[in-house]
Amino acid sequence: MDIVLAVLVVVAVLALTVLGMSIRVVKQYERGVLLRFGRLRGVREPGLRFIIPFVDVLRKVSLRTITMPIQSQGIITRDNVSIDVAGVAYYHVTDAEKAVLAIENVAVAVDQIAQTTLRNVVGQHSLDQALAETDGINVSIREILDRTTTEWGVMVTLVELKDIQLPESMKRAMARQAEAEREKRAKIIAAEGESAAAAALGEASDTMVAHPLALQLRNLQSLVEIGVDKNTTVVFPAPLMSTIGDLGAFLRREMRAATDEPMVGKADGVGPRAVPRV
Secondary structure, eight states, X not given: OHHHHHHHHHHHHHHHHHHHHHEEEEOTTEEEEEEETTEEEEEEOSEEEEOOTTTEEEEEEEOSOEEEEEEEEEEEOTTSOEEEEEEEXXXXXXXXXXXXXXXXXXXXXXXXXXXXXXHHHHHTSOHHHHHHOHHHHHHHXXXXXXXXXXXXXXXXXXXXXXXXXXXXXXXXXXXXHHHHHHHHHHHHHHHHHHHHHHXXXXXXXXXXXXXXXXXXXXXXXXXXXXHTTXXXXXXXXXXXXXXXXXXXXXXXXXXXXXXXXXXXXHHHTSOOOOOOOO
């Protein structure tokens, strides 16, 4: 009886071991690729699956989107500038059979082809294009990866350039360029302001010539503004326009008097003589 009991125990243990080795659980986000004696026997859907131990091999493939960082690559752009570019790619398996049979390691293969493609695509652009046209570069990289990884049962859904490192000399040059551009805009704005101010002053002077009292009102306004500071001494300019008018009238009288002197001598018939000025 003891021998029979021992045999039964051994058989039970072996049965439980074989049963444990034959049970596989395929999760909802996975697919199981079954190989029997090395030959493809199909894809197993999620759930509880049984295999023949030592005969069948069930390879589980995840269908979830995988985030894969692309290591920083030293790239020489089309205008011979050395930069370091890093990125990130998102992909997922669409065909579990191809992911197992067509490629040995999907993750490593996508990582390597992404690094190579990133280096090739960015190297075809100049530095300004790489900095300004990142969306177009991302699309180009994704399309190239899609054409390659489709044969592996993988779809690349998104590629993004994450970081672009410039050499220090290029950073200083770009800083000087940006500073010069800001100075250019500042000078243009200042010149436009001077032009507008000159035009406004011209219109104001025309108005004051047409209306002399406007100058007096402006002088009074200036006096009010000066008086706000509570100054004890106020230097107030004389009315400039009236002064200019008086000077013009004086010059006209002098010229008229100079032209009238010879006429006085001829009228007396005794030749030219000096006429005292009053």
